[in-house]
Amino acid sequence: xxxxxxxxxxxxxxxxxxxxxxxxxxxxxxxxxxxxxxxxxxxxxxxxxxxxxxxxxxxxxxxxxxxxxxxxxxxxxxxxxxxxxxxxxxxxxxxxxxxxxxxxxxxxxxxxxxxxxxxxxxxxxxxxxxxxxxxxxxxxxxxxxxxxxxxxxxxxxxxxxxxxxxxxxxxxxxxxxxxxxxxxxxxxxxxxxxxxxxxxxxxxxxxxxxxxxxxxxxxxxxxxxxxxxxxxxxxxxx
Amino acid sequence: xxxxxxxxxxxxxxxxxxxxxxxxxxxxxxxxxxxxxxxxxxxxxxxxxxxxxxxxxxxxxxxxxxxxxxxxxxxxxxxxxxxxxxxxxxxxxxxxxxxxxxxxxxxxxxxxxxxxxxxxxxxxxxxxxxxxxxxxxxxxxxxxxxxxxxxxxxxxxxxxxxxxxxxxxxxxxxxxxxxxxxxxxxxxxxxxxxxxxxxxxxxxxxxxxxxxxxxxxxxxxxxxxxxxxxxxxxxxxxxxxxxxxxxxxxxxxxxxxxxxxxxxxxxxxxxxxxxxxxxxxxxxxxxxxxxxxxxxxxxxxxxxxxxxxxxxxxxxxxxxxxxxxxxxxxxxxxxxxxxxxxxxxxxxxxxxxxxxxx
Numbered sequence: 341x342x343x344x345x346x347x348x349x350x351x352x353x354x355x356x357x358x359x360x361x362x363x364x365x366x367x368x369x370x371x372x373x374x375x376x377x378x379x380x381x382x383x384x385x386x387x388x389x390x391x392x393x394x395x396x397x398x399x400x401x402x403x404x405x406x407x408x409x410x411x412x413x414x415x416x417x418x419x420x421x422x423x424x425x426x427x428x429x430x431x432x433x434x435x436x437x438x439x440x441x442x443x444x445x446x447x448x449x450x451x452x453x454x455x456x457x458x459x460x461x462x463x464x465x466x467x468x469x470x471x472x473x474x475x476x477x478x479x480x481x482x483x484x485x486x487x488x489x490x491x492x493x494x495x496x497x498x499x500x501x502x503x504x505x506x507x508x509x510x511x512x513x514x515x516x517x518x519x520x521x522x523x524x525x526x527x528x529x530x531x532x533x534x535x536x537x538x539x540x541x542x543x544x545x546x547x548x549x550x551x552x553x554x555x556x557x558x559x560x561x562x563x564x565x566x567x568x569x570x571x572x573x574x575x576x577x578x
Numbered sequence: 579x580x581x582x583x584x585x586x587x588x589x590x591x592x593x594x595x596x597x598x599x600x601x602x603x604x605x606x607x608x609x610x611x612x613x614x615x616x617x618x619x620x621x622x623x624x625x626x627x628x629x630x631x632x633x634x635x636x637x638x639x640x641x642x643x644x645x646x647x648x649x650x651x652x653x654x655x656x657x658x659x660x661x662x663x664x665x666x667x668x669x670x671x672x673x674x675x676x677x678x679x680x681x682x683x684x685x686x687x688x689x690x691x692x693x694x695x696x697x698x699x700x701x702x703x704x705x706x707x708x709x710x711x712x713x714x715x716x717x718x719x720x721x722x723x724x725x726x727x728x729x730x731x732x733x734x735x736x737x738x739x740x741x742x743x744x745x746x747x748x749x750x751x752x753x754x755x756x757x758x759x760x761x762x763x764x765x766x767x768x769x770x771x772x773x774x775x776x777x778x779x780x781x782x783x784x785x786x787x788x789x790x791x792x793x794x795x796x797x798x799x800x801x802x803x804x805x806x807x808x809x810x811x812x813x814x815x816x817x818x819x820x821x822x823x824x825x826x827x828x829x830x831x832x833x834x835x836x837x838x839x840x841x842x843x844x845x846x847x848x849x850x851x852x853x854x855x856x857x858x859x860x861x862x863x864x865x866x867x868x869x870x871x872x873x874x875x876x877x878x879x880x881x882x883x884x885x886x887x888x889x890x891x892x893x894x895x896x897x898x899x900x901x902x903x904x905x906x907x908x909x910x911x912x913x914x915x916x917x918x919x920x921x922x923x924x925x926x927x928x929x930x931x932x933x934x935x936x
Contacts, residue, residue: 341643341658353643353658378855379758383749401751401760402851404711404906404913438765441747459745459765490746510746550748 345572364415366396382407389413390445390468391452397440408440408454410471444494444505449523457491457507463538465522482525483537486512495552495560497577506560506578507540508549515540516578543578601669601681610655610669610683617674618653628672630655635668635682642667663687663801687801694719694798696808699790700850701904703876704811707818708784711906711913712762714851715792715808720756720799729796730761732781733789740788743781756799758851782814818905821912822848824897824929834890834935840882842895842931847877849902856898859884862891888935895931 342354366382382398389395396409443456445468452468456479464479471477485491490510496519497504503519517540525537551563555574564571599615612618612630621629626646632655633641643658661667664687671679700714715730732740744761751760763781782788789811794804826845832838840859850873857880859867869884899909906913909929 343643351640351643379753379755379851380855381752381754383747383751385747385749399747399749399751401753401758402849403900403902404762404765492748511742 362415364394364411366398366409385440386442388443388445388454390454395443395445395454395471397443397456399439405439408443408456408471442491442493442507444496446496446505446519446522451523453522455494455505455522457485457494459490461485461489461491461509461512462528463507481528481537482522483517483540484528485509485515485540492549493551495554497554497557497560499557499577504577506543506552508546508552508562512542514543514546514549514552514578516543517541545578546575599671599673599676599679601671601679603667603669603681603683608657608661610657610667611649612653612655612669612671613651615651615653615671615673618648618651626653629653629674630669630671632657632667632669635666661685690800690802692794692798692802692805694721694802695805696792699792699808699810701847701877703847703904704813705815706782706812707816707905708780708782708814709817709819709905709913710763710782710814711765711902711904712760713790715759715761717757717759717798721752721759722797722799722801723750723752723756725796726750726759726761729793731791731793733791735787740781760851784814784816787811787813818846818903818907819912819914821907822846822901822903822909824909824931827931829895829931829933831933831935832884832888834888837884837887840884840888840895840933841874841879842882843874843879845878846903849904849906850877852898852900852902853877853880856901857882858896860894860896861889862893867893890935892932892934895933897929897931899927899929 342356344352344354346352380400380402382400385397385399387394387396392413394411394413396411398407398409400407438458440456441459443454446453446455448455448465454466454468454471456464456466458464461484462481463483463485464481466477466479485507489512492508492510494505494507497506505517505519507515507517509515517538522538528537546562546564548565549562550565550570553561554577555561558577559574560577561572561574564573597614600613602611602613603609604611610630610632623646627641630646630653631641632644633639645656645658647654647656655669663685665685667683667685669681669683673679695718697716697718700716701710727744727746730744732743734740743763745764751762752758789809792804792808794807796804798804822844828843830839830841830843832840842857853873854871857871859869859882861867867882867884868886869882872881872883873879874881897909899911902908
């Protein structure tokens with residue numbers, strides 16, 4: 341459901357009964373027909389619209405793998421998009437094909453890029469131009485944001501000619517880092533221990549943020565987890 | 579339901595005498611009625627919410643979402659979401675020129691003896707590799723969604739909770755029936771070279787024992803707790819970084835004219851869910867053999883019962899390469915690929931095992 345909340349905190353539900361819409365099924369591979377049905381499902385972890393394509397990141401309840409689906413928009417029956425497998429290197433020399441937890445379309449050095457973050461908090465950049473159906477794409481890890489943590493959301497904003505990204509996390513608060521010059525960070529593939537790549541600061545005033553969006557040039561709307569539920573309010577962009 | 583005893587009767591008497599506006603809750607249809615209000619026809623539909631609203635009976639809560647409808651001379655409020663047992667609701671009518679009319683409705687919680695249990699946690703073996711990837715929790719009945727992570731934990735040998743062993747996702751991973759829950763171990767503590775593993779260490783340590791607990795406070799779809807806590811105690815063995823190799827599998831063949839099992843046995847337990855859907859049998863003309871699959875003890879065998887008797891001839895078993903072991907290593911792909919080593923055949927989708935029925 342979609343709810344509108346105005347500045348007087350009045351809630352109005354948006355009726356979806358007769359709303360104009362278009363849809364596309366996300367193909368879910370089914371079980372071998374000879375032996376019965378499958379219990380495989382995909383949970384959508386994030387989605388975004390970039391250059392007339394809808395990108396959908398998902399996580400299967402059976403396989404641990406990436407499924408970033410790229411679907412042309414407006415939706416059409418003939419092309420329901422294709423899966424892209426994305427690999428990224430961890431600190432040392434191992435690559436995995438992990439599910440993307442949250443991602444943000446962003447122009448890095450004027451190139452359309454997906455900045456993706458994973459369940460164990462690397463930040464990976466992937467050129468949109470490489471996301472073609474059936475492709476196996478290698479993302480470039482440009483930051484490691486720490487242990488025991490899952491990223492939840494990312495937003496980008498500008499202030500006084502400088503660009504920033506905020507990332508909310510399960511256990512490491514909200515991180516702020518500069519979005520300028522992301523192309524300059526070398527890929528993290530070495531075996532140097534500790535955090536690496538893009539430097540960040542933790543925004544002390546923002547805790548337990550599960551979702552964020554930019555409201556205007558100065559403010560963001562944040563959803564914060566509290567002891568009794570969730571609070572939705574506006575905060576100044578840090 | 580509506581008001582208690584004497585007050586309810588008094589309200590009913592007043593209603594008969596003066597036909598003054600009143601609120602009624604229809605428990606069989608879960609609808610709130612505002613009745614006997616003669617000015618209803620003068621109020622435009624967009625103002626219904628201003629004159630008649632329903633909320634949970636608590637301070638500072640917004641009105642419930644729902645739709646309004648006129649039925650006869652009554653205004654109805656149809657809640658968008660079901661009325662919850664054990665919750666007290668307050669319906670208020672603010673009619674022009676009258677003092678507000680309030681009605682409080684207690685929805686009794688039906689006390690039901692819990693019947694839902696954890697049938698099983700996969701893998702069923704009690705020896706798990708240090709890089710165990712996930713558990714499937716199979717419940718006997720559909721469960722309520724949204725509360726999973728509060729109701730499961732991992733204890734070490736001393737009975738202390740292991741900190742953050744699992745991956746907690748906003749979207750819970752249920753099967754379509756809501757009976758099987760998938761919980762991944764935090765992959766950051768499995769994958770080598772990541773900060774999580776370097777700072778916190780792995781969640782599971784070789785040689786030690788752990789107990790996975792599902793507490794009975796986890797509610798089923800009906801809102802009832804589980805019959806009892808579920809505990810699975812297991813010992814951790816060395817990590818498994820090897821791909822699954824069908825060369826090590828053995829086949830027990832059935833005889834023609836029977837509907838005996840075809841059994842494929844593996845040297846190690848495999849992922850229960852993926853195994854069920856990723857193995858198929860074909861005859862020599864490439865036609866799929868219909869039948870039913872069961873998974874043997876400790877997920878170390880795949881057992882196929884054909885719908886019709888076996889015929890003499892050659893058959894092939896097609897195995898999808900996503901079949902995985904307990905650590906998520908697949909047939910053509912280890913959980914992690916060492917970039918300094920060459921990995922072949924990433925694109926192959928199935929492996930074939932041939933056999934003959936005599």
